[in-house]
Amino acid sequence: MSLRIGIIGAGAIGTDHARRITNTLSGAQVVAVTDVNPEQAHTLIDGLQLKAQVYRDGHELIHAESVDAILVTSWGPTHEEFVLAAIAAGKYVFCEKPLATTADGCRHIVDAEINAGKRLVQVGFMRPYDSGYRQLKQAIDAGEIGAPLMVHCAHRNPSVPESYVTPMAIHDTLIHELDVLRWLLDDDYVSAQVVFPRKTRHAHSKVADPQIVLLETRKGVRIDVEIFVNCRYGYDIQCAVVGEEGIANLPEPQSLLMRKDAMHYARVLTDWKQRFIDAYDSELQAFIKDIQNGALSGPSAWDGFAAAIAADACVKAQDSGRIETIEMPTRPAFYA
């Protein structure tokens, strides 16, 4: 039986997920759409020639009998409300990041889910579904590099608009590393520090760019993440895990090896959408299969909560210039 999905938020990402479900993935169909702008909902449906119904709002959609599971792809500040409503209705819900705009909001969702007695929420962190990160985790878990000691990361964008300000380096950019590194290392953060190198001449006035975030984990792993969002040359995600026996680096995206113009080169992507395109497919396919099998396995509400707490500490460290402690509550057995 095909899983019947309702989408709250028919913007770019909601439309993209609808296309994915309809044309690429197996086992689901979009049957319901809603948006604060109803025309947008109709545009989504017409563009994909869906047989789907438009609902007045998210709550109506969540309660519709024909809807088995929910995708929350609306404006960030509305996420918490709709996820809580889906949990209350006992329906599976895939929520794009952020799970909530505050750590407290995430905590509410965690509490509601625990009360519901069953994992219903998956957060839209796609990196654990990237084939490169999966290879990396597999190598670590297989002991190929021994116990991880250090992780060197870079998160680089060619440029950002003027609306991108310093704290967004944490909430919009680093948030992906904060999630994926917890998963990769099976670990939690205990402290954060941020240092600011000389600012690139290509950065707008409201953003300190680049930044280096230094994290320490419970197991003693030291992580450095270079965030450089006006690096010019490309969208480039690097991750090297240094272990007791060796080092594993995230693979480069597949590219032709060219010899031309006095160079031996491979392309670096410039558009972030291309970098994790397969991971977006995989995360949603996993959500669908996991529902069919009756147990979610992807990034949980707890993972969203943990990333939010770490992000808050990093923003504090941006301001203070000091090493900030990250107080992470004990993980409930529910999320073990």
Place this chain on the structure above:
Amino acid sequence: MSLRIGIIGAGAIGTDHARRITNTLSGAQVVAVTDVNPEQAHTLIDGLQLKAQVYRDGHELIHAESVDAILVTSWGPTHEEFVLAAIAAGKYVFCEKPLATTADGCRHIVDAEINAGKRLVQVGFMRPYDSGYRQLKQAIDAGEIGAPLMVHCAHRNPSVPESYVTPMAIHDTLIHELDVLRWLLDDDYVSAQVVFPRKTRHAHSKVADPQIVLLETRKGVRIDVEIFVNCRYGYDIQCAVVGEEGIANLPEPQSLLMRKDAMHYARVLTDWKQRFIDAYDSELQAFIKDIQNGALSGPSAWDGFAAAIAADACVKAQDSGRIETIEMPTRPAFYA
């Protein structure tokens, strides 16, 4: 509407395609299966928990009203018969290679399809659906390396069983290069030569290994393909296109970059099944979408015929030690 597919041949590859259609791809379902061994058909259906019917033979399945399109994954010598039957029934058919065991057999299919007045046949050459080869074609077509002048290829397997004899280097191994290079260069072969280097000590007595096949195309491109099926170290497919302005190499499969044991290394695959796993998904997804859109675009019966003619010339060249002419009939406008 989901495309209803019937599968003739419930062996390893038929089962794999059924799994793919059921769990991974969008827009189709398996509704019918047949096999010379009916138990095999039931095993396939049970393993995937399909609601599908078992038919007595391929012809019955082809004519079943509930079947929209056919997959021929039976024993090679039966392909021609079932493809011709599918054409006669006016149904789309995806046929695993070989399209027929002889060039004449392929010609019969080509003629039947032309008479039917509509492309109904796709041959299971998956390499044109590999993302690496697609990048390569895109670069060539965009003029990035100028006019192609030479192509250097290697097709290496770690080992082959004793049943693998010298001509299989052409029919089972080179056949993939024969297809994909025609597509890549938009060209046809005019001559073939085979030279035999010193034989590796790891080859069985009935196979000359390695071999080097030298091909010349209508446009004057010179191709060399090293076939080395007991190379020990891995399953490795190389393709470098040398053009007037530069060179493009097929990407290596994505792999972690490791530093360990006094080496800086990436893995080389050892199992051919992993190398083109995404291409198998894509070729079948394209077949399904193309049917929904009413026009096939993948490897055609003509492509199967052309590869068969070239393969026959290569086998002749293995025996003669001479440069053998490849007489390729003019491509009918139907396949333009």
Place this chain on the structure above:
Amino acid sequence: MSLRIGIIGAGAIGTDHARRITNTLSGAQVVAVTDVNPEQAHTLIDGLQLKAQVYRDGHELIHAESVDAILVTSWGPTHEEFVLAAIAAGKYVFCEKPLATTADGCRHIVDAEINAGKRLVQVGFMRPYDSGYRQLKQAIDAGEIGAPLMVHCAHRNPSVPESYVTPMAIHDTLIHELDVLRWLLDDDYVSAQVVFPRKTRHAHSKVADPQIVLLETRKGVRIDVEIFVNCRYGYDIQCAVVGEEGIANLPEPQSLLMRKDAMHYARVLTDWKQRFIDAYDSELQAFIKDIQNGALSGPSAWDGFAAAIAADACVKAQDSGRIETIEMPTRPAFYA
């Protein structure tokens, strides 16, 4: 005319330099040797079949009329004394690191040299003579990557003996980065911080390994250096300079590209002596040529002093766990 060189200290490194001058380099010969163990001096001379005289001590050698220039390769604590004596004698002197065992000692040498009114001292920092670092400096100076903003380094050894203790990570290991990065960036350090990741199980009890040293420069460049001296897999020196327009990485040492055993690999060196073997030749050849041309251009006494000051701050930061300020005196015009 061949430059007549006297060597103080006939141990491993003195003997190696003697071999280099005799068999590899152009324009110089070893005419005098001394060692606290006179037999050692004779062994050096006999091994290379030199026509050279053995002197009773360094001072006698320094004052010998037949000696044009001095190589100080004796025990570290004696360096300052012999370098000062050479300056007093108005002779050029190449001193292996450390220039002196304390920053104060280095300062004495700097003062003596300024008083002598002429550059006479070259310190044995060989990395600025490595062809890879030279390419890196050339690219930076040519503006290929724009203004440097960050530098990510690693200094890894396969293992160290039990005698290697925590502060040696600075004085024996990091010292090379402290020198070469000043030269590379044409900059000075203003602060240092050291963080200690989880310790590798392969480290002896008296050494914290790995360590990460964070440096800040006057121009605002942020440098991180991973020091990992029991990394097991090899001797590996990494240096990536991130600039406003792009990134330049130190080349890997030249190595065969192998395909074998399910891997695609290049060798990583395991012996540090091989890594900079050409740089050792080049630094001494430059010393000889520069003397013939009448002006030294290599690492100066000031460079030795600056590295010593930075090293002292790093050791302090190891102990304090805090960000330590580096107070670098203004560079005298003499060393501009």
Place this chain on the structure above:
Amino acid sequence: MSLRIGIIGAGAIGTDHARRITNTLSGAQVVAVTDVNPEQAHTLIDGLQLKAQVYRDGHELIHAESVDAILVTSWGPTHEEFVLAAIAAGKYVFCEKPLATTADGCRHIVDAEINAGKRLVQVGFMRPYDSGYRQLKQAIDAGEIGAPLMVHCAHRNPSVPESYVTPMAIHDTLIHELDVLRWLLDDDYVSAQVVFPRKTRHAHSKVADPQIVLLETRKGVRIDVEIFVNCRYGYDIQCAVVGEEGIANLPEPQSLLMRKDAMHYARVLTDWKQRFIDAYDSELQAFIKDIQNGALSGPSAWDGFAAAIAADACVKAQDSGRIETIEMPTRPAFYA
């Protein structure tokens, strides 16, 4: 004692070798120069501030008492005469390629040297002194890739002048592969074939470019060499040896690894002089050391003769389009 060298031919390469001996190498000095244009000889001497004498002609220089060894860097057609004269005078002689302009000429030199009873001649094939090729030979000799079965080579230049005509692809370009591959494989050629791909639009009218030369050796190794002298993108020398257990590729020249302009790249050289600059140093240093040790070990007159015979067969194959046999006389014990 410094070896006293006389140079016959003060053109570009003679001047370069003089500079090398004077400024870079150990153990020799230039004491004599001659040139058909005496002014050229004086220019060489003045440019390097040498204390050297100008001789009226090569024969006078060869017989001068003050000259220990000869460098022949004059016009190709004069090589045979001067090498024979040096042998007659019992003096060591380093002769730039070609040893003689014909295989017969080379044979005369071989015969004269055998009669002299001592190896006196080294031919200026520098590739066996390239560190990359030496690593390759070491790996082969150590059995790392098992018995060699195939070699895939490319010899690419960015462009050639109009004076470069089709046979020069053999005599000026392939000649280096013909020499180095014999040495690398410790083998001899038995047949040659040349095929002509579609001609690049960048080639002048008198040169077929690219060409592919196919060689077979006595041990059964099959070699293909792509010669592409208007490849545009760079000067690029490739050599992959495929063995029974694995493959070894010649290292790429050392280069920065850059990330810039949406690419991940390393430079490819464009000037052939840079590619083997270290090998030129090494071949001449070896010549000097070998004389001091009393026994030459570099490329011999026999190697020059063998390369000439193979080159003649390749030119014949260019014309005939056929597989041409290479009749190589048995190697005299003298050259074992």
